[in-house]
Amino acid sequence: MITPDDLLPVGLEDALPDRARAITMAMRAVLDAMDGHGYDRVRPPLVEFERSLAGRMDGVATRRMVRFTDPDSLRTLALRSDMTVQVGRIAATGMASAPRPLRLCYAGDVAFLSADQLDPARQRLQMGAELIGADSVAAASEIVSVAIDALKAAGVANISVDFTLPDLVDTLANKAMPLGPAEREAVRRELDTKDAGGLREAGGGAYLPLLYATGDFDEAIDKLAAIDAGGALASRIEGLHAIAAAIGDGARVTLDPTERHGFEYQSWFGFTLYGEGARGALGRGGTYMIKGSDEAATGFSLYIDPLLDALGSTDDHEAQKLFLPPGHDRDAAARLRAIGWRTVAAIAESDDARALGCSHVLEGKEPRAL
Structure with a gap:
């Protein structure tokens, strides 16, 4: 008999045998693929000081963390909401003297104080890899390739990769399409909502062509290149071409240069991973800076729920x-x-x-x- 005391909080659930088995198999396949590319696994703790978790990356929302007071130090502790920041701390501290580029991978649960509108889960298994000490085109090409290989190893079919340029507005606003600080934020907001009318009203009429530089990579990158007055995006466009060439036939490549959802701390390059059968994105990645050590890095994270959607039933195991x-x-x-x-x-x-x-x-x- 189930009583109210047996119920779980909203956003949390048990993984019963079939699901737990599928999670374990997928996690092993992903970790084995990353290990095959030379990425060494680390296991950071579930709980850290809040300031450490919030201080290594831009865009980490402490309000979403489960926080409490440490009875020993009387400092605020938090359950991790993103393992990427912990890998950044490890690279900046315990492995500061290790040769660069440093290749690390991980798998573990993360927790959130409350669910968001796009995902009701408050606990997720996060897996990923970080290439620390480089955010070059070569580093980005490797990370995207490793992510694709990891998904294929887990059994995901028909993978697609959507490129974005998280710092696009700042890059253009500095000189090619000047905007003040307040205008920049307004333009970012209207680009996020794909609102052409709102973009004009915000003073971003020059940014309208960006709304249409989306879709299949070859067509979209040509449209983006046509916008590039003065060569402000020339190096980024060249870099995107090189990354797409490295992927080759390994996945379908698309471009949405103004997409910012899920790219709170990425710098010049970001990407989102999709696969057949998954209801949402399988993962995201890109280039970023580790705060404190000011070290460049490139990485990606995968989440298990959409990955299991893509894999379908595991009944054959029985x-x-x-x-x-x-x-x-x-x-x-x-x-x-x-x-x-x-x-x-x-x-x-x-x-x-x-x-x-x-x-x-x-x-x-x-x-x-x-």
């Missing part, structure tokens, strides 16, 4: 569950486990193989289908 009757051959069972079988041993004569979800039973030394 097909290899083997029932071990009382008095079974233990050596035979060990051999079968070693080649991939899952075994369920009887602990009473009355145990029913089918009721326990088994598809086979061990007879002698070999499995027999039920």
